Amino acid sequence: MNNAIAERPDAQPWKQRAQHLLDYRFTIRQLVFIGAVILCLMPLISPPLALLLGLIIAQFIGHPYLHLNHKATHWLLQASVVGLGFGMNVHSAVQAGKEGVLFTVASIAGTLTVGILLGKWLKIDKITAHLIAAGTAICGGSAIAALSPVMKAEEKQLSVALGTVFILNSVALLVFPAIGQWLHLTQNQFGLWCALAIHDTSSVVGAATKFGPEALQVATTVKLARALWIIPVALGTTALFKTGKGNITIPYFIGLFILAMIVHTYVPAIQPAADILVKLAHIGLTLTLFLIGAGLSGKVIRAVGWQPLAQGVILWVFISAASLWAILTF
Numbered sequence: 263m264n265n266a267i268a269e270r271p272d273a274q275p276w277k278q279r280a281q282h283l284l285d286y287r288f289t290i291r292q293l294v295f296i297g298a299v300i301l302c303l304m305p306l307i308s309p310p311l312a313l314l315l316g317l318i319i320a321q322f323i324g325h326p327y328l329h330l331n332h333k334a335t336h337w338l339l340q341a342s343v344v345g346l347g348f349g350m351n352v353h354s355a356v357q358a359g360k361e362g363v364l365f366t367v368a369s370i371a372g373t374l375t376v377g378i379l380l381g382k383w384l385k386i387d388k389i390t391a392h393l394i395a396a397g398t399a400i401c402g403g404s405a406i407a408a409l410s411p412v413m414k415a416e417e418k419q420l421s422v423a424l425g426t427v428f429i430l431n432s433v434a435l436l437v438f439p440a441i442g443q444w445l446h447l448t449q450n451q452f453g454l455w456c457a458l459a460i461h462d463t464s465s466v467v468g469a470a471t472k473f474g475p476e477a478l479q480v481a482t483t484v485k486l487a488r489a490l491w492i493i494p495v496a497l498g499t500t501a502l503f504k505t506g507k508g509n510i511t512i513p514y515f516i517g518l519f520i521l522a523m524i525v526h527t528y529v530p531a532i533q534p535a536a537d538i539l540v541k542l543a544h545i546g547l548t549l550t551l552f553l554i555g556a557g558l559s560g561k562v563i564r565a566v567g568w569q570p571l572a573q574g575v576i577l578w579v580f581i582s583a584a585s586l587w588a589i590l591t592f
Contacts, residue, residue, distance in 0.1 A: 291326045295327070298319055298552065301315070302548050302549045302552045303545055303549065309468035309548050309551045312548045312552040313432055313435055313551040313552065316551065316557075317558060320555060320557065328557065331553055335557070342544075343467070343486070343515060344518045344543075345542055345546065346519070346540060347519040348526045348536040348539045349543075350479050350523045351527050352527040355479065366484065369581055376395075377394060377398060377399065380395075380577060381395065384569045384572055386573055389419050389503075391573060392409075392502075392503075393410065393413070393415060393419065394577070395577065396409050397424075398461055398574065398578060398581060399581075400489060400495060401489040402427045402428075403424055403427055403461075404463065405489075408492045408496060409495070409499055412499050413499060421562075421565060425563065426573075426574040427462065429563060431461050432558065434460045434465050435551070438452075439469050442473055443473075445586075449474045449476035449477040450477070451589050453477035453478065453481035454484060454589055455589055456469050457481045457483075457484035457488060458488075458585040458589075459582040459586070461578075463485050463486070463489070464550050465551070466485045467481065468547060469481075482519075522539075
């Protein structure tokens with residue numbers, strides 16, 4: 263009998279895969295990108311710096327895994343937001359939500375109205391203009407992604423709206439904390455302003471994190487309450503565009519965020535684990551912003567065009583100025 267033990271037939275494919283993995287050659291672009299990702303996992307990189315690093319890579323090196331970027335940012339952002347819930351208190355969040363509800367309703371209605379009128383004035387097609395207005399009014403890319411199937415938006419219309427919002431998000435993350443400090447806003451005022459005037463949840467949380475813990479709690483709570491307006495706005499959009507029934511994407515992660523807050527508030531034993539989850543959430547958010555920046559290549563920016571970008575900028579300046587005036591006045 264032969265002493266050598268014959269290999270099982272199904273073991274060969276696994277050996278081939280392992281050999282293929284060992285023989286894999288990374289390109290310089292991939293190595294630089296992976297190095298930047300590892301850097302974003304370290305405490306010395308803040309969310310705005312991560313976004314800036316991503317933008318630099320997008321312009322000069324390129325994103326080697328661009329086809330995976332949208333899904334990665336989508337899931338990473340949602341997981342990070344849920345993780346932040348383990349650092350928040352239900353009672354404080356409810357109070358913040360009550361303070362922000364009137365501002366939220368007024369700003370959503372005003373932004374949608376002005377956005378649609380601007381779209382007509384700038385001769386932008388109705389669907390693109392409505393997507394940009396809804397993204398500015400509610401929660402950026404999430405609102406655009408939720409409304410696009412309801413409106414039967416084409417790929418180019420969706421790309422232009424998302425590109426416009428992401429460009430302005432990048433600017434907001436860097437500019438808002440500086441303006442807040444210059445105007446000596448309180449943390450409560452700044453958190454509320456962020457939630458009303460910055461498009462995406464990722465940039466809202468990033469800007470508020472830089473300003474302080476109270477600002478972060480107010481901003482996250484008000485922003486996620488604002489995101490729930492996707493549902494009535496989507497129903498109104500269906501009636502406006504007469505598209506019949508469409509698929510409305512409900513942001514289920516908001517329910518998990520609320521559950522995380524409840525557990526943190528009423529289950530003290532979870533505190534050690536909650537602290538770890540909050541730290542991981544901040545790291546996840548930093549990485550999310552890096553990936554968003556890395557996806558904003560020159561090609562994406564050029565594809566937007568001046569008219570949709572003009573609509574986005576004018577609308578953004580309008581909601582930023584109006585909400586800041588309201589917060590400082592009332």
